[in-house]
Amino acid sequence: MFDRRLASSRLLAVVLAALLLALGLGRAAANEAAPAAADPALEARMLAITAELRCMVCQNQTIADSHADLAVDLRQQVREMLQKGMSDQQITDYMTQRYGDFVLYRPPFKGSTALLWIGPGVMLVAGLSVLVLVLRRRSRMAPEQFEADEAPTPESERDPA
Amino acid sequence: MKYLRYTLPLAIFLGLVWFLFQGLFLDPKEVPSPLINKPAPAFALEQLDQPGASIKRDDMLGKVWLLNVFASWCVACREEHPLLVQFSRMKLVPIYGLNYKDERAAGMKWLASFGNPYEASLFDHDGRVGIDYGVYGVPESFLIDAKGVIRYKQIGPFTPEAIQTKLIPLVQQLQKEAGHV
Numbered sequence: 001m002f003d004r005r006l007a008s009s010r011l012l013a014v015v016l017a018a019l020l021l022a023l024g025l026g027r028a029a030a031n032e033a034a035p036a037a038a039d040p041a042l043e044a045r046m047l048a049i050t051a052e053l054r055c056m057v058c059q060n061q062t063i064a065d066s067h068a069d070l071a072v073d074l075r076q077q078v079r080e081m082l083q084k085g086m087s088d089q090q091i092t093d094y095m096t097q098r099y100g101d102f103v104l105y106r107p108p109f110k111g112s113t114a115l116l117w118i119g120p121g122v123m124l125v126a127g128l129s130v131l132v133l134v135l136r137r138r139s140r141m142a143p144e145q146f147e148a149d150e151a152p153t154p155e156s157e158r159d160p161a
Numbered sequence: 162m163k164y165l166r167y168t169l170p171l172a173i174f175l176g177l178v179w180f181l182f183q184g185l186f187l188d189p190k191e192v193p194s195p196l197i198n199k200p201a202p203a204f205a206l207e208q209l210d211q212p213g214a215s216i217k218r219d220d221m222l223g224k225v226w227l228l229n230v231f232a233s234w235c236v237a238c239r240e241e242h243p244l245l246v247q248f249s250r251m252k253l254v255p256i257y258g259l260n261y262k263d264e265r266a267a268g269m270k271w272l273a274s275f276g277n278p279y280e281a282s283l284f285d286h287d288g289r290v291g292i293d294y295g296v297y298g299v300p301e302s303f304l305i306d307a308k309g310v311i312r313y314k315q316i317g318p319f320t321p322e323a324i325q326t327k328l329i330p331l332v333q334q335l336q337k338e339a340g341h342v
Contacts, residue, residue: 056297059189069262070297073288098295100195 046078049091054103062105194295194314201228201305202293209260209268209282216257216283218309225335227256227328228303229279230291232263233271235299241318242275248324249278254304254332258282261291261299304331307339 047064053074055066063071063078074095081091092104101107109117196202205217229245231238249256258279260268265284272282285291294303304313313331315323 056192070288070292073292077292097195098292099297100192100295102192 042079042082045082045088046075049078049088050075052092052105053095054099054105056099056103190298191316192297194311194316196295196303196311197314199311201303201309201311202290204283204285204290204293206259206283206285206290209258209265209272209284212265212284216281221257221305222309223307223339225254225307225332225339226305227254227332228259228294228305229256230259230261230294230296230299230301231271232261232299233267234263235261237318238300239275241300242278244319244321244324245278246276248319248328253329254336255280259285259290259294259296261285261296262288304328304335306335 050063050071051065053063055061055063055068055071055074057068057070058066061068061071063074065071078091081094086094095103101113107113107116201218203218205215208214208216231242245256256278258272258281260282262285264286268282268284272279283290288296294301298317300315300318302315302319303311306312312335313327315328319328
C-alpha cells in the first residue's frame, strides 16, 4: 500500500553505505555526524527526546533509531527547535499535534488510552482472583472429595466426565 | 454450574478468536490523524511548474478542495494517479497537488507522463509542509472545507470504493455547508 518497498530499498542503501563507511572505503563524514560535533549537548538532548517518539514510517523504531527519511527530517526539526530554545514539552506537543498520541511510546492516560494502561492490570487481577477462588473452594472441600494421591490403576486416573 | 466449566473457557476462546479475526483486517499503518476537524496548517509554497508564483493556505478559503500528496519516487502514487485523473474530470472539487520531497524536473516529468489532475501543484522540496500535515506514507490526501478545516484524510492511495463511498458524498456535503455560510 505504502512505499514500503521504497522505504526498504532506501534502508538497504543506508545500511550498505554504513558498511562501506565502516570498511573504510568511504572516508567522507556522513552528513548527520556534523551537528553532533557542533554541539554534543544539544545532540544528546535531541536523541533523548526522539528516543521517546515513534517513527511513523517504521513503527517499531524510535525516531532516534530510524533511518527512514521522515525520521531524519524530524531529528533535524527537533535540533532546530532546541536551538530556538523550545522545551521538551513543546517539542512533544508539536509531534502529537501532527501524528497523535500514537507517536508517543508512553502515551498519556486518558479515555482513549485507558484500556491500554489498565488492561494488563485488570487481566492480572482477574486471573489472580480466579486462582484465589479456586484455591479457597478446594481448601474447604473434604479430603474424600479429592482423588487419591496414588492411582491404583491407569484407568482410574482418567477423568470420568 | 458444572457445564460452566466447559462453556466458560469456550466462550473466552471464541471471544479471543473474534478479536484476532478482526485484527486481520486492521492496518496498523492507518493511524487516525489528529488534524481532522482542525484548521489546515498554514503554508506558502511555490508552484511546481512556476518558481516564484506561490500559493498560500488562505488563498484557498471559500472553497472546498482536495490536497493530494504525491512524489515521483512514490510507487503507490502511480497506482492512485489514474483514479485521480479520472476523478478530476468529474470536476466535483479542485485538486491541488503537494509535490513532497521531490525534484522539480522529476515531478513535472511525472505529471507530463501520467497526466495532471491538479489545478496547481505545490512544491514542498524539504518536506516541511508535509511534516506540518503529519504526512508519513505518501500518497495521502486531505479534504479541506471552505473555512480551511481538514475534514477527511485518506492515508495511502485512494481506491475506487473510497472515492465513491467516502470522498464524493463528503465533497457534496461540504459544498452544501459552504453554500449556507
